[in-house]
Amino acid sequence: MSKKLPTRQEDYSAWYNELVKRAGLAENSAVRGCMVIKPYGYAIWEKMQRQLDDMFKRTGHENAYFPLFVPKSLFEAEEKNAEGFAKECAVVTHYRLQNDPDRPGKLRVDPNAKLEEELIVRPTSEAIIWSTYKNWIQSYRDLPLLINQWANVVRWEMRTRLFLRTAEFLWQEGHTAHATATEAVAETRQMLDVYAEFAEEHIALPVVKGVKTPNERFAGAEDTYCIEALMQDGKALQAGTSHFLGQNFAKAFDVQFQTKEGGLEHVWGTSWGVSTRLMGALIMAHSDDEGLVLPPKLAPIQVVIVPIYKTGELDALLERIRPIQQGLAQRGISVKVDSRDTERPGFKFAEWEMKGVPVRLAIGARDLDAGTVEAARRDTKQKLQLPLSDVVDSVDKLLNDIQLSIYNKAKHYRDTHTTRVDTYDEFKAVLDGPGGFVVAHYDGTSETEELIKEQTKATVRCLPLNEPDEDGVCIVTGRPSQRRAWFARAY
RNA sequence: CGGGGUGUAGCGUAGCCCGGUAUCGCGUCUGCUUUGGGAGCAGAAGGUCGUAGGUUCGAAUCCUGCCACCCCGACCA
Known part of the structure; x- marks a missing residue:
């Protein structure tokens, strides 16, 4: 093995993979798509956890733990959520192994041990949690319900990369229930702010807060808010999401409460999460050809x-x-x-x-x-x-100084790689040149978004919350637009 | 799932076409000398050549099945 890493310049992807292994953060495991997080990498994750957990507690949340398995009947209750995740679920169908009569010393699944109902290994926990909330919530006095859990989830991805996309990953997922839509939206936005603060203060990673387009929205949400960061190769990375669920899950799982006035209403929900993908963000945002560069606040x-x-x-x-x-x-x-x-x-x-x-x-x-x-x-x-x-x-x-300095460096990179464009040609030129965020008008339709994605591989990362309204025309269709969106090629 | 490729020591590899004692580097171990930017010398250990079968006097090498992994695509909150 060579002493030096591949450089970012010659092969960004190889640089990242080698760095993760050589710095002792993680490695591929015997299980396809699943990683082993090594002690040094896990120590960084623990520091992230500790800080985030403090922030969750300070905003009134409590930790709890829900099962890894979700019965299929619960999983399918919220249709959009189920449909969105269906293609990447691991499913448990049997509960016993036995000696294989045809192959001595080998085991096989016992055909007589088939489960009556399949169990889905959670890709996210809304279903199991909301089915529980039904029992926990009867009155306005039970609200708001502010719960977080630290857990692992499984999404059967076709192509995986250490930390950025693995079949199993660690994360936290907050699931809250509220009496009013206003409160639930406020919670969604509050947690987005928590994530942004954590990213900037601790990871030293500048992020853009925004809202997703319907195309990119979480399956089962009314609105998905996100923080988006820029990596050193000019690609964007979604670093955290916070969803306003409306009453979708409350209706699917029949979670109702009696109001002060004696009425009966469905509760309003949110969910929000960040994962070990933040490790990927941390690595790619700051590190150099000599290896990892850690912000002091997260350095073990x-x-x-x-x-x-x-x-x-x-x-x-x-x-x-x-x-x-x-x-x-x-x-x-x-x-x-x-x-x-x-x-x-x-x-x-x-x-x-x-x-x-x-x-x-x-x-x-x-x-x-x-x-x-x-x-x-x-x-x-x-x-x-x-x-x-x-x-x-x-x-x-x-x-x-170092904490501040690496933030400023990342911020400078982000700012110098965020380009406002007014024509589709400029849009493409930026993507194929310096990369980064491209800030442009588009007509807001899913069709145009799809077309841009097909032609340029860039997606709408978000509509930033602080982006002022501005009249313009769509760079593709020429139709009127009131607001610019942030596009990028993304992980 | 479609196309392409690869499985040889902990890691990275040569050998395969054209069958005949398993190659080299890194790492590991021992000893001595070293120690202000990835040490040097000497010695040593470490292998079911992915797996099951076939051809052959003889298979890492040829043939067949299977398994695993990688790359490209499809997929991806």
Whole structure:
């Protein structure tokens, strides 16, 4: 195996795949389309989870857990939802294996152990959850019901890519029920804001908040809101969605409540989710040809200390390093001292760069005697001498700088790859040139959207919430348009 | 599911056309020397050649079935 990664320039896709494996984030498993998330990758996911979970709790949500399996009769209750997911469901039909009489030592499915009703492995949990909510909700006093669950789901995708699209993935799904449409819409928008804040503050990933067109809407939703991000190859990635479900699921599962006034009404629903796909976004947005670049807020290890020493001097040096290590830890900075005696410094430098640790301190007796340490920041590769006297403050500040700096870099890339166009020719030229978001008028019909997708592979990513109304004409049909949409080729 | 391709050590591979002792690199292990940007030398371990059958004195190599994976398409919130 070559020491260097393929570059983004020569093969973006190979760069991504190699990076995910070499940084120890995930690998393909023995199961088609399913990945093994390795400890270092899972540590990043755990940091995402912890932060998001805090944000959910702060907005009044509680966690619960619902079954992996959904009886087919429940699954099919909300027709649009069922239809939307039907083609990618794993289905359990039997419950027992037996020895195969024809092939000694092998097992086969016991033909007598067929389930009376097939079980669908959840591709999303609306069905099982709403069938439960029917029992939980009787009165306006039971509302709003604000539940989240951390779970795995299965969608039998034809083509998979580590983190970006896998047959099984981890996510959270919030499912809420409300007395009024207004409240439910407010919840939908609130959670979109939570996602956007998380993406920008923690992943350092600038996102556009918007609403999906009917073509791209979640199956069973009245409206789908989303955050869209731009990757370094000019393709967009949907990073999170929040759905206003109207009364669709309440009606399908007969979830009604008595109002204060004594009436009987269906509740209003929302659902919202982000998945391990955020890992893909994180990787593709910031990393470079040397490996992963992690925002300090999500880095499992924020500072790695590499001791520089000669044979026999390691223990003595580690003693001198300890106060620095403890000082950083007391500041709440996660620090690792790479005291492996089996690898040389150059190897360690390269390895921690591959793993995206934001700050590296190389410390030898020479530095300590001079009252300095050498710091290297991962994002810019810049090296600087920090005075030993205030190393904790300096590193703390450095981590904040890095968090901000990689956000600004991603924002600059996004802004310089967002192009307003007024003709279809310009539209195509941008897509085939720099790529990125293309902001254009179109007539708002599904037909035009389909046509554009067929001809250019670009889809409407969203109608941004903050995009002002503006009269114009559709770049394809010339019909009037009141608003620009954001298009892009997407993952 | 359609078209194309590939299965050889932990990983990446040569050998296959034209049958005859299993090739090389990385990694791993041991020892010594090294250690401020991916160390050097010496030695060692590691293989049902995807799987089942066939042809043959003899199969990684030829033939057939099966399985798995990859790429392109279809599919994709």
